[in-house]
Amino acid sequence: MALLQQSAVRNRLLATLAPEEFGRLAPALEPVPLPLQAVLIVPHQPIAQAHFVEDGLVSLVADSRAGRIAVGLTGREGFVGVPLALGAASTPHTAIVQARGAALRIPAGTLREALDASAGLRRVLGGYVQSLIVHVGQTVYANADLTVEARLARWILMSHDRLEQDELPLTHEVLSKMLGVRRPTVTTATHILEGAGMIRAQRGRITVIDRAKLEDLAGVVYGDAGAG
Numbered sequence: 001m002a003l004l005q006q007s008a009v010r011n012r013l014l015a016t017l018a019p020e021e022f023g024r025l026a027p028a029l030e031p032v033p034l035p036l037q038a039v040l041i042v043p044h045q046p047i048a049q050a051h052f053v054e055d056g057l058v059s060l061v062a063d064s065r066a067g068r069i070a071v072g073l074t075g076r077e078g079f080v081g082v083p084l085a086l087g088a089a090s091t092p093h094t095a096i097v098q099a100r101g102a103a104l105r106i107p108a109g110t111l112r113e114a115l116d117a118s119a120g121l122r123r124v125l126g127g128y129v130q131s132l133i134v135h136v137g138q139t140v141y142a143n144a145d146l147t148v149e150a151r152l153a154r155w156i157l158m159s160h161d162r163l164e165q166d167e168l169p170l171t172h173e174v175l176s177k178m179l180g181v182r183r184p185t186v187t188t189a190t191h192i193l194e195g196a197g198m199i200r201a202q203r204g205r206i207t208v209i210d211r212a213k214l215e216d217l218a219g220v221v222y223g224d225a226g227a228g
Contacts, residue, residue, distance in 0.1 A: 004029050004104070011052040011104060012077045013124055021120045025111075029104040034058070034097045040080050041095035049105045050081030056101015057162055059178060060136075061094040069143065069180030072136050073098075073155070075162025078128045084108050085115060085125045098178070099159070099169045142221045143180070151179055152189045154218040156199065160208050170206045193217075 006022045009015055014022060014029075034040075034056045041047055043063065051058070053076050060072030071093070074080055080103070083091045089108075115122055142151050155178050159168050172190070176183045190201045198214050200207040208214065215222060 003027065004031075009052075009104065010054045010076050011079070013079055013128055014052050014104065016124050018120050021114075021118050021124075024114050024118060024121070025106060028106045028110040030106070032103055032105045034101045034103050036097055036100045038097040039094060040097065041091060041093070043092050043094050044090055046089050047081050047084055047091070047108050049107055050079055050084055050111050051103040051105050052079045054102045054104060055163075056097060056103075057099035057159060059096055059098045061096055061177070062092070063094070067180060068094075068177055070098075070155075070178040071139050072132060073158050073162065073178075074132075077162065078132065079125070081108065081111070082129055082132055084111055085122075085129055098174050099163065138221050146219070146221060148179065148181060148185055148189045149192050150217050150219065150221075152186070153193060153198065153214045154222045155179065156193075156206060156208065157211070157214050157218055157222050159206075160211065166208045168206045168208070169204065171204045175206075 004026045006015065006017070006019060006026070014025070029052070034051070034053070040051055040058060053074055055076060058074045058080050059070040060074070061068050062071045080095045083089070115125070142154055146154070152175065155175065156168065156170070159170060160166070172183050172186045175186045179186065190199070193199045194201050196213060198210050198217070200209055
């Protein structure tokens with residue numbers, strides 16, 4: 001199999017690496033599909049691989065007595081398996097594909113070895129870890145302080161950033177899991193956003209019509225939570 005070329009990758013972290021740092025990872029990077037609802041990380045289990053997302057969306061989901069709620073979102077700006085970059089072997093969170101796509105997968109041990117050997121790789125992945133920490137913190141604040149409509153606007157914006165297309169493959173079921181609310185609540189919030197001319201909702205699709213209005217509704221909590 002031909003060695004993966006850095007110029008061909010869509011993942012922004014891999015594209016940012018110096019050529020020698022990318023070359024350290026390239027032999028171990030395996031292209032894999034990301035099927036809808038595939039679980040990439042099981043909570044409290046050893047993380048076997050990291051996934052550098054090329055296309056699609058992966059949610060970081062927290063479980064509680066009240067149910068599941070998404071606390072983070074990863075697209076091609078990042079990678080799934082952040083605990084590995086922090087020296088941890090597992091996480092209490094689930095990583096689940098919310099919009100199908102593709103990724104470059106690498107064994108956890110290989111990534112750890114590369115991190116040990118490369119300050120440049122540590123710096124690039126560390127920058128993403130910092131942005132994810134901010135993103136999760138903003139999500140916690142949004143869940144505590146914003147209306148469902150504002151939270152929905154925020155998730156739509158973040159999905160829009162990462163998929164880079166106006167038509168988003170977001171079903172009410174997916175949005176209910178992201179927001180941690182029941183589907184009828186998502187339906188009501190979607191109708192409100194649609195009535196305000198922000199989006200158009202179709203079966204299994206949300207189309208962004210007026211991004212500026214979505215940003216106004218989501219407010220400052222959206223700001224630092226974008227894809228960067």
